[in-house]
Amino acid sequence: MEDSYTGLPTSHLLGSVPAVVDDGKSSTNYEGPEANMQTFPPNNGGDRGRGYQSLAGPSETFEQQPASNWRGVFSISSYTQYFNVDTDIVLNRLLGSLFPTGGDFSSKIDANPDLYGPIWISTTLIFVIAALGNCATYLMEKNSDASTSWSFDVGYVNLAVWSIYGYAILVPLGFYFLLHYLGSNASLIRFWCMWGYSLFIFIPSSLLLLIPVEAIRWIIILLVGGASACFVGLNLRSYTEGNDLTIIVVAAFLLQMALAIFVKVWFFP
Template identity: 30%
Template sequence: MSNVNTGELLNFQDYSPEHNDRSARIDVEAVHTNQYSSSMSNPNYTFEEPKITEEPEAAPQTNHNFWSIKYYQKYFDVQTNEVVERIISSVLPQKVSRNYFDERIKGKPDLYGPVWISVTLIFTIAVSGNIASYLQNTNKAVEWRYNFHIVSIAATAIVCYVWIVPLALWAALKWTITPDGHDEIETQTSKSPTMMSLFCLYGYSLSIYIPVAILWMIQVFWLQWLFVLMAAFVSGAVLIFWLLPALRKSRYFVILVGCILGLHFLLATGFMLYFFHSPGSVVKAPLITSTLKPV
């Protein structure tokens, strides 16, 4: 038999850390297993399900009321380059793409440009109209005075035109567009412009009247009428150009086109005749008085 060193058997031996961790894990697992088995064997044991903490859900985004100011904030969120681009497209539509109205204006209408264009046109007409009145009375022995009522009259005419006419056109297109074999709702949604897009389009269409209002100060009758025809034709043609896909779907295509051009012509004519045109002086016939001599 081989001799066994009793000294080595009595000495303590070191074990590696891995061995210690493993044995510790085994012991802990064994303790938990024994506790679980003993608790299940106990008839008085009641199992409690773990409570799940629910995270608070994000509040759904609600649309603001039509009568609140926050509802109109999105219509004033527009960049300067977009406003300039829309002003150019209202005079020169060939500078932008053919689908510019459907891609830019119809999808994202704004009221920032129309509001400032309308305000600028009101004050331009007021100032230019008074200058034209001053030029008309230069060689007359009449004391000239500034007419402040021009501002209120011009504001009433422009605001009514920009809001009432697009609203009437929107209602006409909504009730006269005929479906072309597709679902009626889908057809009207894709072809009929929205109310806000028409407000935006009509507001930008008045931009050409700002330089024309300055040119109307020239006191030449035929030249004033030439500017009327030019402004009405350009502005009305741009409106028809952008709204042509929707107008073609209407049962009253010719009537709607005639109304758009006619109302634009009446607006330009009213501006020129009321604020810039000088009516001809009426020559009064001399009164003939007969004197009877007493006989």
């Protein structure tokens, strides 16, 4: 019974699909775009437009504004490269600032000047001289009169912020414009880096300024100021070679000594 149904012709039935018969004639076969899990949806290409786009297309990128124009100066992304330093580099530069006679610090930072070290040094120095300055005042007053009342002077913090940040920002900026005006090839980022590391020697020396002997304090601060001034002067000399700009080096030396005397007079009286 079932065999009789299989033998019936079905080509005349409505909706039936005839079998494909290969009669040997050539025909044009359409090949669909190759699809796989790496490229989906497929990209047909051709002149009909871009078609579907692959998932492995280019990712979105953000254009960084170079610091050479005014748009880049006010863009935070322009300064990220100056914070791309590791601990070994920062420690090496800190140790180099303690030995000013080398005079090759500017060549070390020529390829990769950083702002991480100067910002960290300036901020640390602010809190160190504000705190230790109060301690030194307390020790001096107690040494002279034990019955004298003493209170913590918060004004030391404000004074330290304005003096240290102002010096670390404005002095290199002034020398940068001055040297550019005189025809020297100076770099503002390198000046900020060099002057920032020159302040590191004041941090450990502030502990020695707690000694309640005025003569010893003056000897310490003059030695520290001289070392820091030599560090700045010797490294600034590389920007004045070939020009009669010795007065610039002398001015930088005297300003660094003036900072040391200011720290002694106002924070360790």
